[in-house]
Amino acid sequence: MSQQDHTIQTAAGAALESATLADPMAFARDGGSLSGSVEVVRLQRLRDLLADASGCITWEVRGGEEEDELGQRGSRKFLWLDLEGELRLVCQRCLGPYVFPLRLSGCLELIAPGASWPDDELEDESCDAIEGARNLELLPLVEDEILLALPQSPRHEVCAPPDEAAGSGKTSPFAVLAGLKK
Numbered sequence: 001m002s003q004q005d006h007t008i009q010t011a012a013g014a015a016l017e018s019a020t021l022a023d024p025m026a027f028a029r030d031g032g033s034l035s036g037s038v039e040v041v042r043l044q045r046l047r048d049l050l051a052d053a054s055g056c057i058t059w060e061v062r063g064g065e066e067e068d069e070l071g072q073r074g075s076r077k078f079l080w081l082d083l084e085g086e087l088r089l090v091c092q093r094c095l096g097p098y099v100f101p102l103r104l105s106g107c108l109e110l111i112a113p114g115a116s117w118p119d120d121e122l123e124d125e126s127c128d129a130i131e132g133a134r135n136l137e138l139l140p141l142v143e144d145e146i147l148l149a150l151p152q153s154p155r156h157e158v159c160a161p162p163d164e165a166a167g168s169g170k171t172s173p174f175a176v177l178a179g180l181k182k
Protein backbone atom coordinates (compact mmCIF):
# COMPACT_ATOMS: atom_id res chain seq x y z
CA MET A 1 0.00 0.00 0.00
CA SER A 2 1.47 3.34 -1.01
CA GLN A 3 0.42 6.79 0.20
CA GLN A 4 -1.37 7.29 -3.09
CA ASP A 5 -3.90 4.66 -2.10
CA HIS A 6 -5.48 7.08 0.33
CA THR A 7 -6.79 9.42 -2.28
CA ILE A 8 -7.97 9.86 -5.78
CA GLN A 9 -5.50 12.25 -7.32
CA THR A 10 -4.41 13.25 -10.78
CA ALA A 11 -0.99 14.51 -11.85
CA ALA A 12 -2.37 18.03 -12.27
CA GLY A 13 -3.60 18.13 -8.69
CA ALA A 14 -6.81 16.84 -7.27
CA ALA A 15 -10.15 17.87 -8.70
CA LEU A 16 -12.03 19.09 -5.66
CA GLU A 17 -15.34 17.94 -7.13
CA SER A 18 -14.18 14.34 -6.88
CA ALA A 19 -11.57 14.58 -4.11
CA THR A 20 -12.41 12.01 -1.48
CA LEU A 21 -10.39 10.71 1.44
CA ALA A 22 -10.91 6.96 1.39
CA ASP A 23 -9.76 6.73 5.01
CA PRO A 24 -9.40 10.16 6.67
CA MET A 25 -7.96 8.68 9.89
CA ALA A 26 -5.16 7.01 7.94
CA PHE A 27 -4.63 10.18 5.88
CA ALA A 28 -4.05 12.12 9.12
CA ARG A 29 -1.86 9.39 10.63
CA ASP A 30 0.36 9.34 7.52
CA GLY A 31 0.53 13.12 7.24
CA GLY A 32 -1.06 13.06 3.80
CA SER A 33 -1.66 16.14 1.73
CA LEU A 34 -3.77 17.02 -1.26
CA SER A 35 -4.02 20.27 -3.14
CA GLY A 36 -5.49 21.80 -6.25
CA SER A 37 -7.50 24.65 -7.57
CA VAL A 38 -11.27 24.84 -7.95
CA GLU A 39 -13.37 27.20 -10.04
CA VAL A 40 -15.60 29.32 -7.82
CA VAL A 41 -18.55 28.46 -10.06
CA ARG A 42 -18.29 24.82 -8.86
CA LEU A 43 -19.15 25.85 -5.30
CA GLN A 44 -22.91 25.93 -5.62
CA ARG A 45 -23.87 27.18 -2.15
CA LEU A 46 -21.27 29.94 -2.32
CA ARG A 47 -22.13 30.93 -5.88
CA ASP A 48 -25.56 32.24 -4.86
CA LEU A 49 -23.96 34.85 -2.58
CA LEU A 50 -21.67 36.35 -5.21
CA ALA A 51 -21.93 39.24 -7.62
CA ASP A 52 -20.23 36.92 -10.08
CA ALA A 53 -18.64 33.52 -9.75
CA SER A 54 -15.50 34.11 -11.81
CA GLY A 55 -12.07 33.06 -10.61
CA CYS A 56 -10.51 30.14 -8.82
CA ILE A 57 -9.64 29.19 -5.29
CA THR A 58 -6.47 27.30 -4.54
CA TRP A 59 -6.85 24.76 -1.77
CA GLU A 60 -4.68 22.43 0.25
CA VAL A 61 -5.76 19.81 2.75
CA ARG A 62 -3.13 18.32 5.05
CA GLY A 63 -3.52 15.59 7.61
CA GLY A 64 -1.67 15.32 10.89
CA GLU A 65 -1.69 14.19 14.47
CA GLU A 66 -1.18 15.85 17.82
CA GLU A 67 -0.83 14.49 21.29
CA ASP A 68 -3.72 14.81 23.70
CA GLU A 69 -3.61 16.53 27.06
CA LEU A 70 -2.12 13.38 28.60
CA GLY A 71 0.73 13.48 26.10
CA GLN A 72 -0.38 10.38 24.26
CA ARG A 73 1.17 10.69 20.83
CA GLY A 74 -1.07 10.62 17.79
CA SER A 75 -4.27 10.39 19.77
CA ARG A 76 -5.85 13.43 18.13
CA LYS A 77 -6.11 13.56 14.36
CA PHE A 78 -6.65 16.66 12.27
CA LEU A 79 -7.22 18.01 8.82
CA TRP A 80 -5.82 21.46 8.12
CA LEU A 81 -7.30 23.42 5.24
CA ASP A 82 -5.57 26.32 3.51
CA LEU A 83 -7.59 28.30 1.01
CA GLU A 84 -6.71 31.32 -1.08
CA GLY A 85 -8.45 33.27 -3.79
CA GLU A 86 -10.68 36.23 -4.53
CA LEU A 87 -14.43 36.31 -4.18
CA ARG A 88 -16.69 38.94 -5.67
CA LEU A 89 -19.36 39.51 -3.05
CA VAL A 90 -22.19 42.05 -3.25
CA CYS A 91 -21.71 45.31 -1.33
CA GLN A 92 -24.72 45.64 0.99
CA ARG A 93 -24.85 49.42 0.53
CA CYS A 94 -24.37 50.09 -3.18
CA LEU A 95 -25.08 46.53 -4.37
CA GLY A 96 -21.96 46.66 -6.54
CA PRO A 97 -19.26 43.96 -6.58
CA TYR A 98 -17.10 43.85 -3.47
CA VAL A 99 -13.80 42.03 -3.92
CA PHE A 100 -13.06 39.93 -0.87
CA PRO A 101 -9.54 38.50 -0.63
CA LEU A 102 -9.99 35.02 0.79
CA ARG A 103 -7.03 33.67 2.68
CA LEU A 104 -7.90 31.26 5.41
CA SER A 105 -6.48 28.40 7.39
CA GLY A 106 -9.05 26.11 8.95
CA CYS A 107 -8.76 23.19 11.28
CA LEU A 108 -10.98 20.14 11.61
CA GLU A 109 -10.49 17.50 14.26
CA LEU A 110 -11.34 14.01 13.04
CA ILE A 111 -13.38 11.91 15.41
CA ALA A 112 -13.08 8.18 14.76
CA PRO A 113 -16.40 6.66 13.71
CA GLY A 114 -18.11 5.35 16.83
CA ALA A 115 -15.80 7.23 19.22
CA SER A 116 -17.20 9.65 21.79
CA TRP A 117 -16.96 13.34 20.97
CA PRO A 118 -14.69 15.54 23.09
CA ASP A 119 -16.58 17.65 25.62
CA ASP A 120 -14.68 20.78 24.70
CA GLU A 121 -15.64 20.54 21.04
CA LEU A 122 -18.29 23.23 21.29
CA GLU A 123 -16.02 25.58 23.21
CA ASP A 124 -13.06 25.40 20.86
CA GLU A 125 -14.03 27.79 18.10
CA SER A 126 -10.68 27.54 16.36
CA CYS A 127 -11.26 23.94 15.42
CA ASP A 128 -14.49 22.16 14.49
CA ALA A 129 -14.86 18.42 14.83
CA ILE A 130 -16.16 16.10 12.13
CA GLU A 131 -16.55 12.38 11.94
CA GLY A 132 -13.60 10.78 10.16
CA ALA A 133 -15.84 8.38 8.28
CA ARG A 134 -14.62 6.62 5.16
CA ASN A 135 -14.93 8.29 1.76
CA LEU A 136 -14.97 11.80 3.17
CA GLU A 137 -15.75 14.31 0.43
CA LEU A 138 -13.59 17.42 0.54
CA LEU A 139 -15.67 19.85 -1.51
CA PRO A 140 -18.42 20.33 1.13
CA LEU A 141 -15.75 20.83 3.82
CA VAL A 142 -13.95 23.47 1.78
CA GLU A 143 -17.21 25.21 0.95
CA ASP A 144 -18.29 25.22 4.63
CA GLU A 145 -15.00 26.84 5.65
CA ILE A 146 -15.39 29.53 3.01
CA LEU A 147 -19.01 30.26 3.97
CA LEU A 148 -17.99 30.65 7.62
CA ALA A 149 -15.20 33.06 6.67
CA LEU A 150 -17.33 35.47 4.65
CA PRO A 151 -18.05 38.90 6.13
CA GLN A 152 -21.64 39.10 7.43
CA SER A 153 -22.32 42.40 5.74
CA PRO A 154 -19.70 43.33 3.14
CA ARG A 155 -19.52 47.06 2.40
CA HIS A 156 -17.07 49.28 0.55
CA GLU A 157 -15.33 51.74 2.83
CA VAL A 158 -16.67 54.54 0.68
CA CYS A 159 -19.73 54.22 -1.51
CA ALA A 160 -23.29 55.46 -1.74
CA PRO A 161 -26.59 53.59 -1.89
CA PRO A 162 -27.82 53.32 -5.49
CA ASP A 163 -30.87 55.56 -4.90
CA GLU A 164 -28.75 58.31 -3.32
CA ALA A 165 -26.32 58.15 -6.20
CA ALA A 166 -29.24 58.57 -8.60
CA GLY A 167 -30.46 61.56 -6.61
CA SER A 168 -33.95 60.20 -6.03
CA GLY A 169 -35.58 60.57 -2.62
CA LYS A 170 -36.97 57.06 -2.72
CA THR A 171 -36.57 55.01 0.47
CA SER A 172 -34.41 51.97 -0.08
CA PRO A 173 -35.71 48.56 0.99
CA PHE A 174 -32.75 48.36 3.39
CA ALA A 175 -33.80 51.54 5.16
CA VAL A 176 -37.30 50.08 5.52
CA LEU A 177 -35.82 46.91 7.00
CA ALA A 178 -33.64 48.92 9.38
CA GLY A 179 -36.76 50.78 10.52
CA LEU A 180 -38.58 47.53 11.22
CA LYS A 181 -35.75 46.26 13.44
CA LYS A 182 -36.03 49.19 15.87
Ligand SMILES: [Zn+2]
Nearest residue numbers: 091094156159
Ligand atom coordinates in the same frame (compact mmCIF):
# COMPACT_ATOMS: atom_id res chain seq x y z
ZN1 LIG B 1 -20.56 49.70 -2.03
